[in-house]
Amino acid sequence: MNLRSGGAMDSPSDLFCQQSSPMCPFGLYRSPSGSAPSAPRYPGGSPPTYPLMSPLLHPSSASQSWGGYRQRPGLFQAPSLEQELEDDGMDEPEHEDELLVRGPAAAAMAGGPTLLSHLFPGGARRGVASEPEEWSQDVLQVKRLRMESSGVGKRDGEAHEGEDERRGRARNAPQQRPDEDEGRSGGPMPRKGSREGRKRQRQELKLQLQETREKLLELQKRVWKAYDKQQTQEDQRRDKGKGEGEKGRMEAEEMEEMFFEEGEGDDHLFNSEDLLPQGHLSSKKNAQQNVNGTGDLSPDETMDLDVDLEQGLDRGSVWVGCGLIHGEWEGPSGGQKFAQALKQELGSAVARVIDRVIRLYADGENSAPAGLAALVVHDQRNGGLGSGLRNADDDQRRPSGVTAAQALEQAEASSLVPISRHQEKRTNGYSGLPPSGHRGPPQSSPNLPHLSQAPALPALLPPPPRSKDHFLSSFPSAPPAVPLPLLHYTMQHLFARSLSNLPLHKDSLPPEPFLDFRSHGPSFPPLPLGLGQLEPPLSSSGRGRDGGIRGGGGGMGGMDGGDLYLGAASSQEGLSPCHLKKAKLMFFYARYPSSNTLKTYFPDVKVFNRCVTSQLIKWFSNFREFFYIQMERFARQAVRDGVVAPREGGLRLGRNSELFRILNMHYNKSNDYQVPERFVEVSELALREFFSAIQGGRDTDPCWKKSIYKIICKLDSPIPDSFRLPGCPVDTHRSV
DNA sequence: GCTGCGCCTG
DNA sequence: CAGGCGCAGC
Numbered sequence: 001m002n003l004r005s006g007g008a009m010d011s012p013s014d015l016f017c018q019q020s021s022p023m024c025p026f027g028l029y030r031s032p033s034g035s036a037p038s039a040p041r042y043p044g045g046s047p048p049t050y051p052l053m054s055p056l057l058h059p060s061s062a063s064q065s066w067g068g069y070r071q072r073p074g075l076f077q078a079p080s081l082e083q084e085l086e087d088d089g090m091d092e093p094e095h096e097d098e099l100l101v102r103g104p105a106a107a108a109m110a111g112g113p114t115l116l117s118h119l120f121p122g123g124a125r126r127g128v129a130s131e132p133e134e135w136s137q138d139v140l141q142v143k144r145l146r147m148e149s150s151g152v153g154k155r156d157g158e159a160h161e162g163e164d165e166r167r168g169r170a171r172n173a174p175q176q177r178p179d180e181d182e183g184r185s186g187g188p189m190p191r192k193g194s195r196e197g198r199k200r201q202r203q204e205l206k207l208q209l210q211e212t213r214e215k216l217l218e219l220q221k222r223v224w225k226a227y228d229k230q231q232t233q234e235d236q237r238r239d240k241g242k243g244e245g246e247k248g249r250m251e252a253e254e255m256e257e258m259f260f261e262e263g264e265g266d267d268h269l270f271n272s273e274d275l276l277p278q279g280h281l282s283s284k285k286n287a288q289q290n291v292n293g294t295g296d297l298s299p300d301e302t303m304d305l306d307v308d309l310e311q312g313l314d315r316g317s318v319w320v321g322c323g324l325i326h327g328e329w330e331g332p333s334g335g336q337k338f339a340q341a342l343k344q345e346l347g348s349a350v351a352r353v354i355d356r357v358i359r360l361y362a363d364g365e366n367s368a369p370a371g372l373a374a375l376v377v378h379d380q381r382n383g384g385l386g387s388g389l390r391n392a393d394d395d396q397r398r399p400s401g402v403t404a405a406q407a408l409e410q411a412e413a414s415s416l417v418p419i420s421r422h423q424e425k426r427t428n429g430y431s432g433l434p435p436s437g438h439r440g441p442p443q444s445s446p447n448l449p450h451l452s453q454a455p456a457l458p459a460l461l462p463p464p465p466r467s468k469d470h471f472l473s474s475f476p477s478a479p480p481a482v483p484l485p486l487l488h489y490t491m492q493h494l495f496a497r498s499l500s501n502l503p504l505h506k507d508s509l510p511p512e513p514f515l516d517f518r519s520h521g522p523s524f525p526p527l528p529l530g531l532g533q534l535e536p537p538l539s540s541s542g543r544g545r546d547g548g549i550r551g552g553g554g555g556m557g558g559m560d561g562g563d564l565y566l567g568a569a570s571s572q573e574g575l576s577p578c579h580l581k582k583a584k585l586m587f588f589y590a591r592y593p594s595s596n597t598l599k600t601y602f603p604d605v606k607v608f609n610r611c612v613t614s615q616l617i618k619w620f621s622n623f624r625e626f627f628y629i630q631m632e633r634f635a636r637q638a639v640r641d642g643v644v645a646p647r648e649g650g651l652r653l654g655r656n657s658e659l660f661r662i663l664n665m666h667y668n669k670s671n672d673y674q675v676p677e678r679f680v681e682v683s684e685l686a687l688r689e690f691f692s693a694i695q696g697g698r699d700t701d702p703c704w705k706k707s708i709y710k711i712i713c714k715l716d717s718p719i720p721d722s723f724r725l726p727g728c729p730v731d732t733h734r735s736v
Numbered sequence: 737g738c739t740g741c742g743c744c745t746g
Numbered sequence: 747c748a749g750g751c752g753c754a755g756c
Contacts (some may be wrong), residue, residue, distance in 0.1 A: 621740085737756100739756085741753085742753085744750085
């Protein structure tokens with residue numbers, strides 16, 4: 001299973017596991033920024049793998065995108081709601097804390113643009129707005145060099161089922177291409193038979209795609225090499241005295257395997273069989289095998305695209321992967337559409353590669369050995385440890401004494417050198433992989449979690465927004481950083497626009513802030529062309545469009561059904577996940593809504609019968625339960641920590657606190673709605689009440705919570721009018 | 737009796 | 747998050 005797929009983002013999850021978790025030394029009053037780099041936030045062997053760098057592929061340049069993110073003021077900052085309570089000392093969170101709250105990922109992202117701009121000297125700027133011709137030139141160069149350096153003889157892989165055979169086939173796929181390249185080198189499309197011409201065109205485009213993938217692989221390897229220099233230094237220092245020869249060899253081999261798995265998986269995707277109409281079934285079969293057997297570079301969506309493409313071309317079926325219906329690219333603009341689809345695919349692949357690289361660097365700058373080890377373990381798990389090429393040798397150790405910064409510089413520089421130079425390095429085979437030290441025993445690094453199966457994911461990475469059950473249940477003391485789901489959607493946004501802007505001049509695209517992904521298409525995945533009938537899953541909730549109500553939260557302007565609200569199933573009988581999301585947001589305002597209130601604010605429920613009412617009431621009961629459990633939990637922790645003066649800053653519920661993060665994660669999972677200040681105040685008050693009750697020993701009374709409930713239930717505030725609309729409200733202040 | 741709440745459990 | 751249960755208020 002590829003958790004990278006969008007589906008992984010869709011499964012609703014909750015944080016209830018936290019409430020049943022034992023108390024842990026979590027940071028109550030402050031985001032555990034200091035501990036973040038080493039905190040084992042991703043136990044369970046399921047580290048997050050969603051894209052970090054996707055926004056960098058935004059056509060409007062990476063830096064702008066990043067800047068857009070960093071400038072995003074409303075993420076947790078001052079709301080515009082009036083403060084109705086007289087609570088004192090509700091200071092605005094400090095900026096540094098804000099960054100910390102957002103999680104280490106924000107810090108990682110901060111370093112992203114620079115890295116990317118170097119890794120992709122042109123691509124980052126051009127993004128997928130580049131023309132296919134531009135790509136093809138590059139990939140042709142890569143291909144040429146690859147063919148020169150590889151020198152691997154052709155080997156006609158028979159239909160063996162062994163890994164090596166398949167790998168060999170895939171590896172040789174490029175060498176089989178020259179025959180077919182004649183058409184391209186000799187000039188564009190054939191003249192006779194438009195059918196044949198189209199077919200040939202398609203094949204060439206596929207070839208270009210493959211070659212570009214190879215280029216990406218090369219890039220990745222180079223980065224690995226560069227990183228390895230730094231890593232080797234660390235390893236040598238740590239492994240001094242240990243028998244590192246054997247260990248290093250093994251690890252180098254494993255790393256090599258990983259790489260080869262990736263590369264071959266990609267190559268395998270474009271097995272020559274894929275080019276043959278009669279190879280559909282087998283190619284699809286192989287592709288699916290790759291889904292299970294390869295790493296990041298061959299995600300399922302990639303498979304889908306390729307496989308569906310094949311099917312669509314030859315069977316007249318729908319190519320769902322890119323939202324293109326079969327036949328669309330056979331018209332006059334078909335080639336263009338296909339090119340767009342190709343770009344989409346390429347962008348996806350690029351994003352994944354860069355994500356991985358960034359992850360590595362982010363890791364390297366904090367807890368490099370542990371983090372990289374974790375990543376390696378993860379990749380090996382995900383990518384499957386096949387019988388990869390094993391010709392690594394320890395002689396290829398990188399010179400020591402290279403710092404992370406130096407490695408970064410080298411990576412940046414090497415990405416700018418001509419590929420031919422890179423090819424020289426590649427003559428070392430895959431030995432550029434880190435030879436040792438990446439998988440030291442857990443005790444070798446205090447930063448590693450005790451259990452080796454809980455890889456210490458790079459702390460700079462936020463947890464996957466939708467798959468936190470694992471690590472939360474295991475590490476209740478380290479709640480996840482504020483998720484960055486927007487990152488995950490950015491490529492979708494990018495692709496959506498890439499296709500939707502097809503008729504326009506690509507170069508004239510106005511630069512858009514990165515966060516503008518919200519303004520494109522509420523559905524996820526936003527299959528851009530005419531697949532709107534697919535019901536957007538819940539995870540897309542809140543990913544609505546921009547341009548709705550702003551500032552006041554009460555305005556209802558711009559309500560065109562798509563700007564402010566995710567269309568819930570229009571006027572349905574039961575309650576939908578969108579309703580649940582809406583109810584959670586409503587909880588920010590009303591903890592004890594009456595049934596009448598509920599009825600008012602869920603007008604799209606066709607028959608508001610007792611069942612629906614009870615369910616809504618039950619929802620809010622559950623919300624309250626979670627709320628109070630968290631309050632009590634943190635209050636007890638505060639008591640244990642010896643907090644004396646809860647009102648003098650000891651029990652402040654700032655927006656940078658762990659408690660706030662937990663609450664926000666629970667009620668505002670997609671983090672697209674700014675938590676009203678009022679809710680923060682109410683929460684803080686509840687926290688204090690719990691604290692004083694516990695501190696005063698009142699909790700021995702079996703009914704000790706009732707008084708607190710009584711207080712809280714009086715603090716309900718009016719729900720904004722925007723909630724009266726059907727569907728799911730999205731942020732009202734966030735982007736102001 | 738109905739309704740809503742809180743607690744517990746799965 | 748839902749179901750079940752007991753309880754309390756109307």
